[in-house]
Amino acid sequence: MKTADFDYLLPPERIAQHPPAVRGQSRLLHLAPSGDEMIHGHVTDLVAWLRPGDLLVFNDTKVVPARVFGQKETGGRIEVLLERALDAHAALVQVRASKAPKAGTTLLLGPEAVPVRVVGRREALFEVAFPPGQEALAFFEAVGEMPLPPYIERAAQAEDWDRYQTVFARHPGAVAAPTAGLHFNDDLLGALAQAGIGQTTVTLHVGAGTFSPVRVEDVEAHRMHEERYVLPEAAVAALAETRARGGRVVAVGTTVVRVLETAARRPEGLTPHQGETDIFIYPPFEFQVVDGLMTNFHLPQSTLLMLVSAFSSWPAIRRAYEAAVAEGYRFFSYGDAMLLWRRAVGERGGKDEV
Numbered sequence: 044m045k046t047a048d049f050d051y052l053l054p055p056e057r058i059a060q061h062p063p064a065v066r067g068q069s070r071l072l073h074l075a076p077s078g079d080e081m082i083h084g085h086v087t088d089l090v091a092w093l094r095p096g097d098l099l100v101f102n103d104t105k106v107v108p109a110r111v112f113g114q115k116e117t118g119g120r121i122e123v124l125l126e127r128a129l130d131a132h133a134a135l136v137q138v139r140a141s142k143a144p145k146a147g148t149t150l151l152l153g154p155e156a157v158p159v160r161v162v163g164r165r166e167a168l169f170e171v172a173f174p175p176g177q178e179a180l181a182f183f184e185a186v187g188e189m190p191l192p193p194y195i196e197r198a199a200q201a202e203d204w205d206r207y208q209t210v211f212a213r214h215p216g217a218v219a220a221p222t223a224g225l226h227f228n229d230d231l232l233g234a235l236a237q238a239g240i241g242q243t244t245v246t247l248h249v250g251a252g253t254f255s256p257v258r259v260e261d262v263e264a265h266r267m268h269e270e271r272y273v274l275p276e277a278a279v280a281a282l283a284e285t286r287a288r289g290g291r292v293v294a295v296g297t298t299v300v301r302v303l304e305t306a307a308r309r310p311e312g313l314t315p316h317q318g319e320t321d322i323f324i325y326p327p328f329e330f331q332v333v334d335g336l337m338t339n340f341h342l343p344q345s346t347l348l349m350l351v352s353a354f355s356s357w358p359a360i361r362r363a364y365e366a367a368v369a370e371g372y373r374f375f376s377y378g379d380a381m382l383l384w385r386r387a388v389g390e391r392g393g394k395d396e397v
Contacts, residue, residue, distance in 0.1 A: 044261070044262040044263070044325065044326070045260055045262065046260060046261070046262055046344050047344065048262075049262075049343065049344050049349055049352065049357065050343045050344055051343050051361055051364050051365065053368060053374060054368065057368060057371075058195075058373075058374050058375055058378070059195075059373035059375060059377035060197060060377070061202070061377060062202065062206040062225070063377075066206065066210070066225070066226070066227075066228045067086060067087065067226060067227065067228040067230065067231050068085065068086075069085065069086050069226045069373070069378070069380060070083065070084070070086075070373075070380075071084050071085055071086045071088060071089070071226075071337075071379065071380050071381070072084075072366070072367055072372065072379070072380070072381045072382070073088070073092055073382045074359065074363050074381060074382065074383050074384070075384070076384040076385075078355055078358070078359030078362075078386070079359075081363060083370060086226045086227070086380065087231060089231070089240075089337070089382070090231075090234050090235055090238050090240075092382060093235070093238070093240050093291075093335075094240075094290070094291070095238060095239030095240065096239060096240075096241070096285070096288050096289065096290035096291075097240050097241065097285070097290045097291045097293055098240070098241040098242070098243060098282065098285040098290055098291070098292050099235065099240060099241065099242050099243075099293050099295055100242075100244070100245060100278065100282075100292060100293065100295060100299045100303065101209070101227075101242065101243070101295045101296075101299065102209075102221035102244070102249075102295070102298045102299050102302075103212060103213040103214060103245070103246055104212065104213075104215075104217040104246050104247060104248050104249060105208065105213060105214055105215040105216065105217060106190070106208055106212065106218065106219065106249075107180060107183050107184055107187065107215050107216065107217065107218060108183055108184060108187030108188055108189050108190070108204075109124055109125035109183055109187055109190040109251070110122065110125075110187055110188040110189070110190045110199075111125075111152050111153055111186055112152075113150055113151050113152035113153060114150075114156075115140065115148065115149075115150060115151070116148070116151065119140060119142070120140075121139060121140040121144075121150060122139040122140075123137070123138055123150065123152060124136060124139075124190060124218065124251055125179075125187070125190075125218050125251070126168050126251050126252065127216065127218070127248060127270075127271065128179045128180050128216065129170070130179075132172060132174075132175070132177070132178060133162070133170060133171065133172050133173070133179060134170070134171055134173070134179040135165065135168045135170055136169050137168060137251055138150075138169050143164075144161045144169065146161055146162060146163045146164070147160070147161065148160070149161075152182075153182070153185075153186040154186060155186075157173070157182060158174055159171045159172065159174075160172045184215065189203045189207055190219065190251070191203060191207065191376075192376050193254060194342070194375055194376075195375075195376065195377070206377075207225070207376075208220065209221065209224035209225055210227060210228060210229060210232075211224065211227070211232075211244065213244075213246075214246050214273075216246075216248035217247075217250075218249065218250060218251050219249040219254070219376075220249070220376065221249060221295075221296045222296065222339045222375075222376045222377075223295045223296035223337050223338050223339055223380055224295050224296055225376075226380055227295075241281055241284075241285060241290070243277060243278045243281035243282075244275070244277075244278060245272065245273065245275065245299060245302045245303070246275075246302075247270055247271070247272040247273075247298040247299070247301060247302050247320075248271045248272070249270060249298055250268050250269075252267075252268030252270075253268075253347075255268065256344065256345070257344055257345065257346060262349065263325075265323060266323070267321040267322065267346065268321065269320065269321045270301070270319065270320055270321075271317070271318075271319050272301075272302045272317065272318065272319070272320055274302060274303075274306050274313070274314075274315060274317070275315055278315075279314060279315050282303075282313060283313075291334040291335055292333055292335070293333075293334065293335035293337065294335070294336050294337070296337070296338055297336075297338055297350050297351070299333075300324070300330075300333050300336060300350065300354070301320055301322050301324070301350075302320065303332040303333055304322060304324065304330060304331060304332060304333065305318075305322045306332075307331040307332045308331070323346065324346075324349065324350040324353050324354075325346070325349040325350065325353055326349070326352050326356070326357060327353065328353040328354075330353075333354075333385060334384065334385050335382065335383065335384050335385070336351065336354055336382070336383045336385075337381070337382050337383075338351055338383065339374075339375065339376065339378055339379070339380050339381075340364065340367060340372065340374040340375060340378055340379065348360070351381075354383055354385055354386075355383050355384075355385075356386065363381060367379070367381075
């Protein structure tokens with residue numbers, strides 16, 4: 044498979060630059076399991092489109108205000124974007140500067156010029172150490188800006204502190220929102236629970252690498268960045284109970300898919316644990332846990348577009364995307380969403396369909 048195969052035409056005006064006026068009012072395109080039938084609705088239609096006994100799995104990570112500005116000791120201006128905290132006083136970051144900093148360099152970050160030492164480099168990322176008494180995550184939470192995706196062509200505003208965060212965000216560590224979860228408000232969560240649709244959470248701290256383009260021609264040659272995740276005991280129990288009663292597991296977002304399908308491939312299987320995943324899901328792929336997927340519309344030639352193509356099929360996804368463009372759907376992080384259902388690898392046609 045070639046990266047260029049996963050392409051589609053998207054008018055720039057379809058890229059959502061702001062969230063909808065009210066959380067929970069986004070549109071939802073329902074793609075039938077066959078991939079042939081599309082129903083245009085809204086996220087509130089989930090109450091009707093799901094069945095009692097189904098289980099929604101959310102990502103409860105919390106976005107850290109991960110963008111900080113500063114300067115080198117020599118005076119050159121820099122921009123630092125947190126990738127992830129390594130421990131209390133160390134982090135991996137992206138650094139934008141006129142010249143990449145070398146190991147041993149001190150960066151003066153934030154309004155108080157906190158001295159942060161560059162320890163070394165890991166490919167495109169830099170490992171940095173914060174001074175004693177200064178925790179890495181606490182520093183970014185105190186002085187950072189909300190890290191909007193690069194395709195949102197404006198500075199972060201007051202609305203983003205609320206709207207680029209899910210209502211169930213609990214555990215700080217992400218530098219990008221699990222955007223499928225942005226569509227849910229307390230009223231919708233309550234209506235789903237009243238309809239007998241279960242809810243549970245996992246945690247995956249989304250890294251800045253989620254926006255990294257696929258730079259290789261052959262899909263199989265791409266390597267994913269690692270992201271930390273937690274599969275808690277409550278989620279494992281909810282998954283087992285759902286399977287026992289014949290319900291369907293519906294992932295809210297590709298990050299949840301990555302957690303569950305990574306866990307299923309461990310020798311221990313779906314047991315409570317935490318770890319790191321660099322799983323890369325592209326066609327063909329045999330899903331072991333997830334039956335349904337609610338997800339936003341993704342960038343052309345991206346790993347996330349490849350994931351949803353593996354879950355359904357690229358021809359079906361391409362038709363749905365073309366219909367969404369024609370119907371005026373909003374795309375990407377602040378945009379609308381789709382509801383997909385898994386098909387067996389043989390039904391998808393695998394590599395030959397791309």
